[in-house]
Amino acid sequence: MSSIPDIRLNDGRTIPQLGFGVFQIAPRDTVRAVSEAFEAGYRHIDTAQMYGNEREVGEAVRASGLGRDGVFVTSKLSNASHRPDDARRAFDATLTALGFDAIDLFLIHWPLPTLYDGDFVSTWRVLEEFQRDGRARSIGVSNFQPAHLEWLAAETDTVPAVNQVEVHPYFPNDAVRAYGQEHGIVTEAWAPLAQGKVMADPAIAAIAARLGRSPSQVALRWHVQRSDVVFPKTSSPARMRENLDLFEFELGPDDMAALASLDQGPAGRIGPHPDSFDWVPD
Numbered sequence: 001m002s003s004i005p006d007i008r009l010n011d012g013r014t015i016p017q018l019g020f021g022v023f024q025i026a027p028r029d030t031v032r033a034v035s036e037a038f039e040a041g042y043r044h045i046d047t048a049q050m051y052g053n054e055r056e057v058g059e060a061v062r063a064s065g066l067g068r069d070g071v072f073v074t075s076k077l078s079n080a081s082h083r084p085d086d087a088r089r090a091f092d093a094t095l096t097a098l099g100f101d102a103i104d105l106f107l108i109h110w111p112l113p114t115l116y117d118g119d120f121v122s123t124w125r126v127l128e129e130f131q132r133d134g135r136a137r138s139i140g141v142s143n144f145q146p147a148h149l150e151w152l153a154a155e156t157d158t159v160p161a162v163n164q165v166e167v168h169p170y171f172p173n174d175a176v177r178a179y180g181q182e183h184g185i186v187t188e189a190w191a192p193l194a195q196g197k198v199m200a201d202p203a204i205a206a207i208a209a210r211l212g213r214s215p216s217q218v219a220l221r222w223h224v225q226r227s228d229v230v231f232p233k234t235s236s237p238a239r240m241r242e243n244l245d246l247f248e249f250e251l252g253p254d255d256m257a258a259l260a261s262l263d264q265g266p267a268g269r270i271g272p273h274p275d276s277f278d279w280v281p282d
């Protein structure tokens with residue numbers, strides 16, 4: 001098995017560059033899927049309060065025998081819990097569900113600038129509390145645009161360790177990534193396979209055929225060479241292994257350029273725009 005590089009965060013900790021995402025894995029399937037991911041060699045799991053499967057992630061960690069420090073787990077604050085007291089309660093519930101004393105990384109899932117009077121700064125201050133009291137080893141954000149990050153920088157003392165945003169060949173999100181690079185914020189690329197769309201791309205298929213790799217491996221290798229953190233989701237153990245096997249080949253400059261040329265601009269975005277997204281679970 002090829003070994004997964006660690007990426008250093010601005011708080012001195014490290015995160016495995018490749019992980020396993022559990023969005024849209026039903027709770028009843030999560031223990032099995034995460035156990036199979038550990039079996040394949042993943043040691044980094046990306047979940048969220050809104051995915052509804054934190055308890056099952058914790059159960060799979062305990063069943064794995066890897067030990068609490070043998071795995072890196074991220075979760076994210078629900079859109080329903082941005083008010084400081086709600087965020088504190090929700091975070092307690094996350095640790096209880098996972099069965100952990102501390103989580104490796106905790107994120108604000110969406111900035112929700114049109115809700116909560118546009119105030120995600122007081123929410124961020126609560127995440128700073130979790131880091132100070134040691135229950136969140138690292139803290140970060142997700143779906144933050146540069147303007148949102150600028151506001152945090154103006155009002156608070158802690159630069160987010162990561163910003164988890166939509167990134168794939170059709171939507172490389174380079175302005176947000178560049179802001180992160182300038183300010184020491186690691187970019188995590190969500191939907192790294194464009195939720196499966198890259199598999200049908202003729203340009204990616206041609207590179208894959210030439211290199212004797214799969215389209216998924218070519219797309220994921222592109223992310224790795226751009227130094228982003230990725231956590232593709234799959235329910236298939238064979239695909240878990242395929243998506244992990246990225247560290248014994250390289251894309252040359254022409255291949256990197258061919259993938260960059262697939263950029264569709266704003267039309268390439270699959271998910272909602274962070275400036276207007278305002279969905280809150282019941």
Ligand SMILES: NC(=O)c1ccc[n+]([C@@H]2O[C@H](COP(=O)([O-])OP(=O)(O)OC[C@H]3O[C@@H](n4cnc5c(N)ncnc54)[C@H](OP(=O)(O)O)[C@@H]3O)[C@@H](O)[C@H]2O)c1
Nearest residue numbers: 021022023046190191192193194195196216232233234235
């Ligand atoms: N912060 C946020 O707002 C946010 C939003 C979305 C996602 N995320 C995170 O990012 C993770 C990944 O994103 P995602 O799940 O949306 O999409 P993704 O990883 O880009 O794509 C997942 C899709 O690709 C398919 N797939 C995976 N590997 C494959 C392979 N080797 N060959 C063929 N098909 C393959 C999967 O199908 P099968 O399952 O059938 O194999 C699934 O349909 C999530 O699980 C979550 O942790 C975060």
